[in-house]
Amino acid sequence: MHVLDSVVIGAGQAGLSSSYHLTRRGVEHVVLDADPAPGGAWQHRWDSLSMEDVHGVADLPDAPAPRGSERPANDVVPAWFADYERRHALPVLRPVAVDRVRSEDDLLVVEAGERAWRTRTLVNATGTWTRPFVPRYPGQDTFAGEQLHTVDYPGAQHFAGRRVLVVGGGASAVQLLGELAPVTETLWVTRREPVWIDRFEPEDGRAAVARVEERVRRGLPPQSVVSVTGLHLRPQEAEAERLGAYRRLPMFARIEPGGVRWADGRCKSVDVILWATGFRPAVGHLAPLHLRSELGGIRLDGTTAVADPRVQLVGYGPSASTIGANRAGRAAATAVARQLRPAAA
Template sequence: MQPLDSLVVGAGQAGLAASYFLRQRGIDHLVLDANPQPGGAWQHRWASLSMRDVHGVADLPGSTAPDGSDEAANLVVPDYFDGYERWHHLPVVRPVHVDRVESEDDLLVVRAGDRVWRTRTLVNATGTWTRPFVPFYPGIASFAGEQLHTAHYPGAEHFRGRRVVVVGGGASAVQLLGELAPVTGTLWVTRRPPVWREELDGAAGLAAVTAVEERVRRGLPPASVVSVTGLALRPQEQEAARLGAYERLPMFERIEADGVRWADGRFEPAGAILWATGFRPAVDHLAPLGLRSPEGGIALVPVRGNVQGATTAVRDPRVQLVGYGPSASTIGASRAGRQAALAVARQLATAAA
C-alpha cells in the first residue's frame, strides 16, 4: 500500500476540523477513530448534560453548530458530527484504536492491532477523555463506598441517599454539585480556593489561553484552559448555592472506609466520592517518537500572533497535535485544525523539494 500523505488520529472536533482543511488542500489522508460511531467524547458524556449546560460547542469549519437547548448534549453533538462527516465525505475509518506510532526512515508507521498504515505526516487529535485523572490519597483503596470519576458520572439520582464528596475545583465540579445538592448531601473539596467570576470577557479569555500556550512552548504538561478562566454559577445552580453546596473545604489528608479525614483530625462521613479532577492528554501511543521534553510535556512550535495555532511538535515536524494545550477547547480545536493542515502542506512540500 502506498503511504498516505497524512493520517489523522481521532474524529472529535479537532480531528474533523483537521480533516476538512486537509481535504480542502487536496491532501490524501484518512481519519482513524477509536469510537464505534461519530461523536468523539461527546457521546460518552453524562445523560443529564444538556446543550444549555455546556460551555459552548464551536462551529465546525463550513457549518453551524446546534444552538443550546434542553436536549442531551450526548445526543445532539454526535448527531451534528455524524451529519458533518457525511456531508463533507470525510474519510473516517472506525473503530480503530491506535496502539503506537513509530518512525521508519522518512515515514511514520501507525499500528492498531494487526493493522498498519504508513504516512508522511500525522495529525494527533485524541483529546483527553480516555485518560481521566484520579490523584492518589492515603487510604483510597480502603473506601467502602463508591468512587467515580466525572467521565463515568451516572446522574444525580444514582447517589440519592448517600452523601457525596465532590473533589475538584473546575467547572465540572460546579455543574455536578448543582445537580447533586438538591437530591442528596454533598461536600465540596478542592486543593485551592475557587476563583469566581461574573463574566469572562475576551481579554481574560485570551490571557488564559496565552498562559496555557506558554506552558506548551516550554515543554511543560499542558494545563486546562478552563482551569485558568475562573468559575461562574449559572441560574440552574442557584438552588445548590442556597443549600450551601459551594462552601468549599481544603483537601483532606486521607480516605477512610466511611469518609475522609483532615490533618487536624476533622472527619466527614461519605457514601461516595466523585472525582472531578480532570483529564490528561491521550498521547501514550506517540511515546515511541520521543516527543516529550525533559519537563514532561510535548513542546510545540509557537505561531506568531496565534496562541491557539501552535500544533507542530518541536522534536518531529511531521507530527501535529490539535486539541492539545492551547487548542484544547471546541473553538481552539477548529482553529488548530486549519493550522495543522497548513503545517502538513508545508512539511510535504519541504520533503518533496
C-alpha cells in the same frame, strides 16, 4: 504499502476540523477513530447533560453548532458530527484503536492491531477523554462506599439519599454540584481556594489561552484553559448555591472506610467520592517518537511538535477547547502542507 500524505488520529472536533482543512488542501489522508460511531467524547457524556448545560460548542468549519436546548448533548452533538462527516465525505475509518506510532526512515508508521498505515505526516487529535485522572491518597483502597470519576457519572438521581463528596476545583465540579445539591447532601473539597469571577469576557479567554500556549511552548505539561480562567455560577446553579453547595473545604489528608479525614483530625462520613479531577492528554501511543521534553510536556511551535515536525498536535493544551480545536485544525493542515512541499518537489 501505499504511503499517505497524512493520518489524523481521532474524530472529535479537532480531528474533524483538521480533516476538513486537509481535504480542502487536497492532502490525501485518513482519519482513524477508536469509537464505533461518530461523536467523539460527546457520545460518552452523561444523559442529564443538556445542550443548555454545556459550556459551549464552537462551530465546525462551514457548519454552525447546534444551539442550546433541553435535548441531551450526547445525542445532539454526535448526530451533528455524523452529518458533518457525511456531508464533507471525510475519510473516517472506525473503529480503529491506534496502539503506537513509530518512525521508519522518513515515514511514520501508525499501528493498530494487525493493521498499519504509512504516512509522511501525522495529526494527533486524541484529546483527553480516555485518560481520566484520579489522584492517590492514603487509605483510598479501604473506602467502603462508591468511588467514581466524572467520566462515569450516571446522573444525579443515582446518588439520591447518599452523601456525596465532590473532589476538584474546576468547572465540571461546579456543574455537578449544581445537579447534585438539589437532590442529595453534598460536600466539596479542593486543593486551592476557588477563584470566582462575575462574568467571563472574551479577553479573559484570550489571556488564558496565551498562558497555556506559553506552557506548551516551553515543553511543560499543559493545563486546561478553564483552570486559569476562574469559575462562575450560571442560573441553573443558583439553587445549589442557596443550599450552600459551594462552601468549599480544604483537601483532606486520607481516606477511611467510612469517609475522609483531615490532617487536624477532623473527619466527615461520606457514601460516595466523586472525582472531578480532570483528564490528562491521551498521547501514550506517541511514546516511540520521544516527543516529550525534559520538563514533562510536548514542546509545540503552534501545533507542530518541536521534536518531530512531521507531527501536529490538536486538542492538546491551548486547543483543548472546541474553539481552540477549530483554529488548531486549520493551523495543523497548513503545517502539514508546508511539511509536504519538499516531498512534492
